[in-house]
Amino acid sequence: xxxxxxxxxELTGSSQTSIEDAVNNAINRAAKTVRNMRWFVITETRGHxxxxxxxxxxxxxxxxxxxxx
Amino acid sequence: xxxxxxxxxELTGSSQTSIEDAVNNAINRAAKTVRNMRWFVITETRGHxxxxxxxxxxxxxxxxxxxxx
Amino acid sequence: xxxxxxxxxELTGSSQTSIEDAVNNAINRAAKTVRNMRWFVITETRGHxxxxxxxxxxxxxxxxxxxxx
Amino acid sequence: xxxxxxxxxELTGSSQTSIEDAVNNAINRAAKTVRNMRWFVITETRGHxxxxxxxxxxxxxxxxxxxxx
Amino acid sequence: xxxxxxxxxELTGSSQTSIEDAVNNAINRAAKTVRNMRWFVITETRGHxxxxxxxxxxxxxxxxxxxxx
Amino acid sequence: xxxxxxxxxELTGSSQTSIEDAVNNAINRAAKTVRNMRWFVITETRGHxxxxxxxxxxxxxxxxxxxxx
Amino acid sequence: xxxxxxxxxELTGSSQTSIEDAVNNAINRAAKTVRNMRWFVITETRGHxxxxxxxxxxxxxxxxxxxxx
Amino acid sequence: xxxxxxxxxELTGSSQTSIEDAVNNAINRAAKTVRNMRWFVITETRGHxxxxxxxxxxxxxxxxxxxxx
Amino acid sequence: xxxxxxxxxELTGSSQTSIEDAVNNAINRAAKTVRNMRWFVITETRGHxxxxxxxxxxxxxxxxxxxxx
Amino acid sequence: xxxxxxxxxELTGSSQTSIEDAVNNAINRAAKTVRNMRWFVITETRGHxxxxxxxxxxxxxxxxxxxxx
Amino acid sequence: xxxxxxxxxELTGSSQTSIEDAVNNAINRAAKTVRNMRWFVITETRGHxxxxxxxxxxxxxxxxxxxxx
Amino acid sequence: xxxxxxxxxELTGSSQTSIEDAVNNAINRAAKTVRNMRWFVITETRGHxxxxxxxxxxxxxxxxxxxxx
Numbered sequence: 001x002x003x004x005x006x007x008x009x010e011l012t013g014s015s016q017t018s019i020e021d022a023v024n025n026a027i028n029r030a031a032k033t034v035r036n037m038r039w040f041v042i043t044e045t046r047g048h049x050x051x052x053x054x055x056x057x058x059x060x061x062x063x064x065x066x067x068x069x
Numbered sequence: 070x071x072x073x074x075x076x077x078x079e080l081t082g083s084s085q086t087s088i089e090d091a092v093n094n095a096i097n098r099a100a101k102t103v104r105n106m107r108w109f110v111i112t113e114t115r116g117h118x119x120x121x122x123x124x125x126x127x128x129x130x131x132x133x134x135x136x137x138x
Numbered sequence: 139x140x141x142x143x144x145x146x147x148e149l150t151g152s153s154q155t156s157i158e159d160a161v162n163n164a165i166n167r168a169a170k171t172v173r174n175m176r177w178f179v180i181t182e183t184r185g186h187x188x189x190x191x192x193x194x195x196x197x198x199x200x201x202x203x204x205x206x207x
Numbered sequence: 208x209x210x211x212x213x214x215x216x217e218l219t220g221s222s223q224t225s226i227e228d229a230v231n232n233a234i235n236r237a238a239k240t241v242r243n244m245r246w247f248v249i250t251e252t253r254g255h256x257x258x259x260x261x262x263x264x265x266x267x268x269x270x271x272x273x274x275x276x
Numbered sequence: 277x278x279x280x281x282x283x284x285x286e287l288t289g290s291s292q293t294s295i296e297d298a299v300n301n302a303i304n305r306a307a308k309t310v311r312n313m314r315w316f317v318i319t320e321t322r323g324h325x326x327x328x329x330x331x332x333x334x335x336x337x338x339x340x341x342x343x344x345x
Numbered sequence: 346x347x348x349x350x351x352x353x354x355e356l357t358g359s360s361q362t363s364i365e366d367a368v369n370n371a372i373n374r375a376a377k378t379v380r381n382m383r384w385f386v387i388t389e390t391r392g393h394x395x396x397x398x399x400x401x402x403x404x405x406x407x408x409x410x411x412x413x414x
Numbered sequence: 415x416x417x418x419x420x421x422x423x424e425l426t427g428s429s430q431t432s433i434e435d436a437v438n439n440a441i442n443r444a445a446k447t448v449r450n451m452r453w454f455v456i457t458e459t460r461g462h463x464x465x466x467x468x469x470x471x472x473x474x475x476x477x478x479x480x481x482x483x
Numbered sequence: 484x485x486x487x488x489x490x491x492x493e494l495t496g497s498s499q500t501s502i503e504d505a506v507n508n509a510i511n512r513a514a515k516t517v518r519n520m521r522w523f524v525i526t527e528t529r530g531h532x533x534x535x536x537x538x539x540x541x542x543x544x545x546x547x548x549x550x551x552x
Numbered sequence: 553x554x555x556x557x558x559x560x561x562e563l564t565g566s567s568q569t570s571i572e573d574a575v576n577n578a579i580n581r582a583a584k585t586v587r588n589m590r591w592f593v594i595t596e597t598r599g600h601x602x603x604x605x606x607x608x609x610x611x612x613x614x615x616x617x618x619x620x621x
Numbered sequence: 622x623x624x625x626x627x628x629x630x631e632l633t634g635s636s637q638t639s640i641e642d643a644v645n646n647a648i649n650r651a652a653k654t655v656r657n658m659r660w661f662v663i664t665e666t667r668g669h670x671x672x673x674x675x676x677x678x679x680x681x682x683x684x685x686x687x688x689x690x
Numbered sequence: 691x692x693x694x695x696x697x698x699x700e701l702t703g704s705s706q707t708s709i710e711d712a713v714n715n716a717i718n719r720a721a722k723t724v725r726n727m728r729w730f731v732i733t734e735t736r737g738h739x740x741x742x743x744x745x746x747x748x749x750x751x752x753x754x755x756x757x758x759x
Numbered sequence: 760x761x762x763x764x765x766x767x768x769e770l771t772g773s774s775q776t777s778i779e780d781a782v783n784n785a786i787n788r789a790a791k792t793v794r795n796m797r798w799f800v801i802t803e804t805r806g807h808x809x810x811x812x813x814x815x816x817x818x819x820x821x822x823x824x825x826x827x828x
Contacts, residue, residue, distance in 0.1 A: 003635060003646075004635060005632060005633065005634050005635070005646060005647050005650040005651070006632065006633040007630060007631065007632055007633075008631045008632075008633070008681075009352060009631075010352065010353045010354075010407075011350060011351065011352055011353075011412075012350065012351040012352075012353070012409065013350050014348060014349060014350070018087075018089055018156075019088065019089065019157065020156055020157065020192075020195070023185070023192060024191070024192055025348075025350060026350050027187060027190065027191065027192060028190070028191070029350040029412055029414075030190075030350070030412075031190030031191075037187040037190060038186065038187055039184060039185065039186055039187060040184065040185050040187060040192075041182065041183070041184040041185075042183040042184070044110065045110070045111040046108060046109060046110040046111070047092070047108065047109050047110075048107065048108055049096060049106040049107055049108060049109060049132070052096065052097070052099075052100030052106065053093070053096065053097070053100075054089075054092060054093055054096060054109075057089070060353075062631075063187070064633065067632075067650055067651075069650075072221060072232075073221060074218060074219065074220050074221070074232060074233050074236040074237070075218065075219040076216060076217065076218055076219075077217045077218075077219070077267075078217075078283060079283065079284045079285075079338075080281060080282065080283055080284075080343075081281065081282040081283075081284070081340065082281050083279060083280060083281070087156075087158055088157065088158065094279075094281060095281050098281040098343055098345075099281070099343075113179065114179070114180040115177060115178065115179040115180070116161070116177065116178050116179075117176065117177055118165060118175040118176055118177060118178060118201070121165065121166070121168075121169030121175060122162070122165065122166070122169075123158075123161060123162055123165060123178075126158070129284075131217075133219065136218075136236055136237075138236075141428060141439075142428060143425060143426065143427050143428070143439060143440050143443040143444070144425065144426040145423060145424065145425055145426075146424045146425075146426070146474075147424075147697065148697065148698045148699075148752075149695060149696065149697055149698075149757075150695065150696040150697075150698070150754065151695050152693060152694060152695070163693075163695060164695050167695040167757055167759075168695070168757075198698075200424075202426065205425075205443055205444075207443075210290060210301075211290060212287060212288065212289050212290070212301060212302050212305040212306070213287065213288040214285060214286065214287055214288075215286045215287075215288070215336075216286075225363075225365055225501075226364065226365065226502065227501050227502065227537075227540070230530070230537060231536070231537055234532060234535065234536065234537060235535070235536070237535075238535030238536075244532040244535065245531065245532055246529060246530065246531055246532060247529065247530050247532060247537075248527065248528070248529040248530075249528040249529070251386065252386070252387040253384060253385065253386040253387070254368070254384065254385050254386075255383065255384055256372060256382040256383055256384060256385060256408070259372065259373070259375075259376030259382065260369070260372065260373070260376075261365075261368060261369055261372060261385075264365070269286075270532070271288065274287075274305055274306075276305075294432075294570075294572055295433065295571065295572065296432055296433065296468075296471070299461070299468060300467070300468055303463060303466065303467065303468060304466070304467070306466075307466030307467075313463040313466065314462065314463055315460060315461065315462055315463060316460065316461050316463060316468075317458065317459070317460040317461075318459040318460070320593065321593070321594040322591060322592065322593040322594070323575070323591065323592050323593075324590065324591055325579060325589040325590055325591060325592060325615070328579065328580070328582075328583030328589065329576070329579065329580070329583075330572075330575060330576055330579060330592075333572070339463070354628060355628065355629045355630075355683075356626060356627065356628055356629075356688075357626065357627040357628075357629070357685065358626050359624060359625060359626070363501075363503055364502065364503065370624075370626060371626050374626040374688055374690075375626070375688075389524065390524070390525040391522060391523060391524040391525070392506070392522065392523050392524075393521065393522055394510060394520040394521055394522060394523060394546070397510065397511070397513075397514030397520065398507070398510065398511070398514075399503075399506060399507055399510060399523075402503070405629075417704060417715075418704060419701060419702065419703050419704070419715060419716050419719040419720070420701065420702040421699060421700065421701055421702075422700045422701075422702070422750075423700075432570075433571065434570055434571065434606075434609070437599070437606060438605070438606055441601060441604065441605065441606060442604070442605070444604075445604030445605075451601040451604065452600065452601055453598060453599065453600055453601060454598065454599050454601060454606075455596065455597070455598040455599075456597040456598070476700075477601070478702065481701075481719055481720075483719075486773060486784075487773060488770060488771065488772050488773070488784060488785050488788040488789070489770065489771040490768060490769065490770055490771075491769045491770075491771070491819075492559060492769075493559065493560045493561075493614075494557060494558065494559055494560075494619075495557065495558040495559075495560070495616065496557050497555060497556060497557070508555075508557060509557050512557040512619055512621075513557070513619075543560075545769075547771065550770075550788055550789075552788075561766065562766065562767045562768075562821075563764060563765065563766055563767075563826075564764065564765040564766075564767070564823065565764050566762060566763060566764070577762075577764060578764050581764040581826055581828075582764070582826075612767075639708075639710055639777075640709065640710065640778065641777055641778065641813075641816070644806070644813060645812070645813055648808060648811065648812065648813060649811070649812070651811075652811030652812075658808040658811065659807065659808055660805060660806065660807055660808060661805065661806050661808060661813075662803065662804070662805040662806075663804040663805070665731065666731070666732040667729060667730065667731040667732070668713070668729065668730050668731075669728065669729055670717060670727040670728055670729060670730060670753070673717065673718070673720075673721030673727065674714070674717065674718070674721075675710075675713060675714055675717060675730075678710070684808070708777075708779055709778065709779065734800065735800070735801040736798060736799065736800040736801070737782070737798065737799050737800075738797065738798055739786060739796040739797055739798060739799060739822070742786065742787070742789075742790030742796065743783070743786065743787070743790075744779075744782060744783055744786060744799075747779070
């Protein structure tokens with residue numbers, strides 16, 4: 001583990017149900033093209049309001065993945 | 070959309086069940102007097118502990134709304 | 139209340155299901171040895187990813203408790 | 208001046224031309240209902256992109272005004 | 277307490293004598309129009325200098341109050 | 346809009362005339378290879394000085410774009 | 415001095431009179447159980463409001479002390 | 484370049500027309516007494532409001548210059 | 553006022569009695585060599601502890617002064 | 622230089638010997654696929670502990686590179 | 691790993707030779723009384739100057755350790 | 760010590776070998792004109808990259824010194 005180099009990217013996922021679901025949506029989408037994802041950290045939690053109610057959650061996260069040798 | 074002016078206010082909502090519910094409670098209460106709310110961003114997530122358990126969640130958020138012309 | 143002195147400590151709890159559950163796990167564990175916990179504030183929300191999915195959530199929180207006289 | 212109490216509010220103005228113009232638009236709109244505005248400080252400068260070009264600028268500012276006695 | 281929704285506003289009070297007095301002046305002025313104020317947090321402490329001496333202190337604070345149902 | 350996943354990247358653009366122009370230069374260059382850019386936020390504004398005058402402005406911005414399904 | 419290792423803890427003291435007094439109260443209480451305290455730094459200054467007046471000040475500070483060999 | 488030592492100072496320039504002009508005014512004034520200025524970074528953008536309009540812009544910047552050997 | 557250029561410097565003053573007194577001590581000392589000081593802002597409040605009591609307060613402040621033409 | 626557009630990416634390098642070595646490892650790895658790297662800035666320095674000793678250092682850095690025309 | 695609860699403490703280590711050595715000194719001292727330390731993160735790097743030279747380095751770090759069940 | 764007033768200045772030193780050496784270079788250069796330097800704190804660690812390798816380190820630090828009476 002000590003020899004790995006990681007790269008991190010910033011993503012924003014959305015969900016109409018919860019913060020956790022928005023994170024999952026971002027990671028699921030990223031998994032289509034990024035391999036070896038290891039960790040994430042949430043950097044912002046926002047959302048849109050429509051007709052006086054939360055319409056959807058928007059969660060921004062940094063995702064780190066191992067660069068293969 | 071480019072011509073709008075927004076104002077944002079800071080609210081704190083509470084809930085005994087979840088972070089999302091605390092946000093909804095704050096927005097529901099604000100909707101009684103504030104029209105045209107568009108977005109929110111969470112700025113702090115706290116809570117009270119009673120008898121060694123989370124008693125309720127307190128979530129602070131900025132809420133932005135359009136100022137009517 | 140005005141005469142109390144509080145101490146705060148920093149904990150990180152984990153959960154495979156939600157942010158709220160990770161907070162509960164940290165506070166439950168702390169309650170074994172710390173009395174008079176009053177409040178918490180979340181300072182970081184991270185997680186581990188395995189096989190392109192969130193494997194577990196890791197939430198760091200400060201917990202404040204009253205120092206007895 | 209030493210005896211004044213100020214209140215500050217947060218606004219976001221937009222413009223298709225410049226950052227300065229977005230600030231002016233926010234202050235012009237606020238002047239319809241707020242008297243005695245004295246200063247502002249920019250807290251965020253964002254914008255929307257359309258077809259690979261900046262479509263409009265969005266500048267968030269705190270505006271301070273004197274509370275009359 | 278778990279069901280309350282709070283709003284917070286930002287004020288700046290001044291005093292020629294002390295930081296505490298500047299906070300008191302801001303809260304006294306706000307009490308004329310805002311009910312149910314519960315807490316404050318200082319966000320900035322500044323001041324003006326005249327003839328090589330502090331002329332007055334300017335303290336900015338967020339003040340939270342309960343929104344009535 | 347609730348179902349989109351966004352990625353954001355960090356760019357620095359330069360200009361000898363203005364902050365706005367430096368932002369435009371960065372976005373114009375990015376548009377050659379990045380599609381579906383939606384928003385930006387300025388994170389730093391710097392510049393180089395030559396012979397006691399501003400030689401050019403350097404503006405760093407995060408740019409968000411939609412990841413296509 | 416160059417060989418010492420310090421530990422720092424976070425405390426919150428309260429007072430009905432002043433910020434300085436709240437700091438003193440926190441340090442006095444800590445001195446009952448912590449030896450070799452060397453310095454402190456204030457990290458937050460808050461307070462409670464009752465009937466439109468400051469009821470008590472709450473000051474959070476980090477306190478550093480030498481770990482004995 | 485690797486052997487240089489830089490010092491940086493903090494200035495605030497003003498202008499009735501634009502942010503860029505306020506930066507230029509600060510650097511022009513500093514150039515009367517400071518040699519070898521190399522770069523600047525904006526740390527705050529504020530302004531004064533008079534009669535509901537921006538009266539002048541105030542931009543604070545750090546300016547770095549080479550210390551001569 | 554719109555045409556002035558300000559420079560700001562960082563000072564730390566000490567006092568055995570109060571935060572305000574530490575600020576005054578820093579400004580009094582600076583007034584021996586710096587003219588036209590206009591404002592200050594506190595950036596850090598620390599102190600030394602001796603025998604379980606506050607021995608002296610150390611307050612760091614930025615001080616702004618007008619550069620004469 | 623005024624006409625360049627830079628992109629920056631975030632990397633984490635590891636080393637069992639020093640902070641500098643961890644930075645070098647990250648940049649060496651990136652150089653396999655990224656051309657025209659110009660500068661870096663360290664944003665976090667962490668490490669893993671094993672058996673009461675530092676096992677390896679983990680340094681996170683932003684790396685900027687010129688986008689070719 | 692998902693079920694662990696971590697506690698983190700803040701330490702400051704010193705060294706006359708290097709930043710890395712100051713970190714090692716802090717962790718070595720802590721290992722006398724704290725078991726199961728897993729990670730650290732540097733939060734501040736300072737030092738004392740004597741006769742125009744660095745006399746010793748002072749590095750502050752958070753150290754996380756597993757709370758045993 | 761309680762009666763001293765300190766001033767702090769910001770410097771950036773460079774080195775081709777290490778972070779510590781860059782700090783030493785900055786302090787050595789400052790010692791030519793500044794007396795009574797007491798402490799420093801690192802505020803930024805950057806560097807230049809040439810041909811895919813670190814060419815030199817650039818470390819920015821605040822340096823505090825006693826103002827003589």
